[in-house]
Amino acid sequence: MRALAATAYGPLEDLEFIDLPRPVPGPGHVLVRTEAAALNAVDKALITGTMRHVVPVRHPFVPGVDVSGVIEAVGADVTRFAVGEAIVAWNDVPSGALAEYVLVKATAAAAVRPAGLTAAQGAALPTAALTAAALLDISGTSPGDTVLVVGAGGGVGSYLVQLANRAGLVVLATGRTGDQEFLDGLGALHTIDYQHVDITEEALRLVPGGVDVVFDLANAGPALALTAGAARSGGRLVSPLGGPRSFERGVTAVYGGTTTPDGRLAALAAQAATGELRIAIGAEYAFAEARRALVDFAHRHIRGKVTITF
Incomplete structure (x- = not known):
């Protein structure tokens, strides 16, 4: 699968598109075919290494903690989700959303994506x-x-x-x-x-x-x-x-920071799907432009969220 990755700590401009094996979901995880991802400040920190003493990452490191996509496979003991469901998720670290496939924990940090949300809107929601x-x-x-x-x-x-x-x-x-x-x-x-x-x-x-x-x-x-x-x-x-x-x-x-009480992400997604909660997307990029998206995100004033679609 194709992924945007950091092969070492360094500037955003050094990110590379590389080929990686498609992940296999273990117990408690699902494999998601990525349809969209969104960027957050933590992505820059993890790529450049400013958080390395608190949250070190393994290289090659694929950034992206917000993911929206379709479940391709489920690991053992997963009953919360099923193959074919569209979901949104806050994927924390080790992240991985800037890849064609990503492993997601089948926890309250993930929720079924309502029909009223596009993939990009779903990605712009979790974190x-x-x-x-x-x-x-x-x-x-x-x-x-x-x-x-x-x-x-x-x-x-x-x-x-x-x-x-x-x-x-x-x-x-x-x-x-x-x-x-x-x-x-x-x-x-x-x-x-x-x-x-x-x-x-x-x-x-x-x-x-x-x-x-x-x-x-x-x-x-x-x-x-x-x-x-x-x-x-x-x-x-x-x-x-x-x-x-x-x-x-x-x-x-x-x-404080991001927390995932049971049912909260699902409730926020439902509110967004009905328009009760507005999702503001300030810039959208294709996956092929993901490196430029991260550079722009770090250096430009963009209202709302920056999303990347696959």
Whole structure:
């Protein structure tokens, strides 16, 4: 089978198309014929090696944690899925979605793809939507709370704005010039153009005293102190990227990442199929252009998700 792979840690431009044996599903796994994949920040980190001390990979390494395709074979003890079913999955590491076939764990991290979703839409869902839902879970918010979503135009952010709005939260979102209509359509009450105004100052102008929770999807480490300043005294900052445990004025930090509670991915897919949850795809590439897709993903501002179709 053809796959896009990293033969060693290095720049995205060094990725190569290679031939690999078609995987055979073992117990608890299914073999999926890939129809589409989507890109995430973790793909770049695993390819370049910035996460090698935390999550090392074996080479040749095939990136891609979001996959949408059709089950070709099932391993022993698999009763959750059947041959011929279309599924979507968050495949974690060792990833592998940028190949013609990929092994997927037959767990709650995979779900049947509803008829109302295209393959590309299905691929754009798992990591970003599951992460957004997980961050909302740990935020401690209640209906009526005000929140600031930093990085609202990206994959996770586009889902988080929608889920927060549906949870009854008042959403302020950050974006670039020209993103306002897009973010308003997702449910943001105010869009802050970070290219022309200071995010924290503008948030405090819009919500004197500060928002209840800041979701920062863009910054990590000490840089989080800047956006934490938009939270009220005793408020919270939520991030998937890690940083200090607390900030000035009693603002506390909560960190989390992708989780797969049973039934959640299936529920998100069902909502997306009916249009209740919008899937924003900012760029689509063919598999032959997958290397360029990763380079563009790393260096261009793209709203929503980047997908690759086979």
